[in-house]
Amino acid sequence: MDSAVVLGSWAVLPPPLVAAGYRVVAFDAPAHGAAAGRRSSLPEMLEVTQDIAARLGPLAGVVAHSNGAAAVIAALAGGMQADRVALLAPMPDLESFILRLAATLGFSAKVAKRAQKRVEARYGVPFSALKAQNLTGSLSQPVLILQDSKDRTVPLAEVEELARNWPTADLQISTGLGHNRLLRDAASIDRVVAHMGDPTQR
Template structure:
């Protein structure tokens, strides 16, 4: 796999032994034609790595209960507080990113509960304790719509990485949510696919076939996930938090989103990277402030 430190896909897949082993096979598959090569590449691209089995081995956290919701022939797992009445508590959905799981959002969810909100953490398809082995960004968005069919309109959503992109797209399509919190949002799919192709040495024709296959399969033009397209359709107050040292999702993307959305505010952190952001007390305070509730003091 070519060493390109500025390419997040090189860092992400380079850390996985299976992906490293497949790199040569993907490049070699291009000798069979772009159709075969793009199909093989998408099989890896649609598969969250590392495996979700690590998340499944964790014990069910105290004070939280898991519910199973039927979705597109499989089950989604949603996490809600075990004890305490939720009556009168505004609902906030917490959404993880690619290859993540709902339990990464627990520090924020606990803070939201302590501040009088009703946090619901969702394991997206093929992640955490939800079923399935592969997923896509458009399917993430459909899962969010399915969640509100169960939960009703949301006071807010707190979404990380690729989950943040899915949340923006869902909101742009009329998803009933009042406020958005975007934590280290990923770049648009066009950029992510380009990074993926560069990391595995795929030709431009293979990349083009990948884009065409995704759009045909999902029925959504990838252009709809670009900040310029989203900005014309988003009106919710939006807080963006991003660390300046994030190597998985470059800060430049959040700067672009903030410039595109006049109702968005960007807050830059330092020294937290891509995932430590989710457990930082100051980040939790900023989230609570944006959701217009008192900071959690527990």
């Protein structure tokens, strides 16, 4: 049976994928959901994603949300094998997100840059190396990207840029679901399952 990895313990997504014929492996990123830890980072998410993919072998598909989607893109660029990919509200540019978050919390761009440098020094990975828009040019698997126009966490323009730089991307835009309700929206889940397709037909 083909394996589909779901980055995040979404109660509504595994059952329809199992019904479609997939063996589903769902996991929480560090400090997310039931996973241990009080903080997490994109480099840590990337490491965990790569480790699980290596244990399972070539994957029939991968589904991820937000920072998890960014980790999946970096893992694919690093050689992770997956036939199909579905990304919900992906976060393509961590540096841009840090700047927005700092502004929301009332901190200056200078403070945001210091925080960025601390994270980069801790993990030995510059944010520029994880910018999704720079990693997708050589990826060939079909990818579905679901993004909401009212997402206040990730600007639509960033996701549109990501899709333009990903030759096999199919960007579908909703309105009114925001950043997280995509995960519970029946129509969005149906799109993901349809995109993954029938594993017996490959």
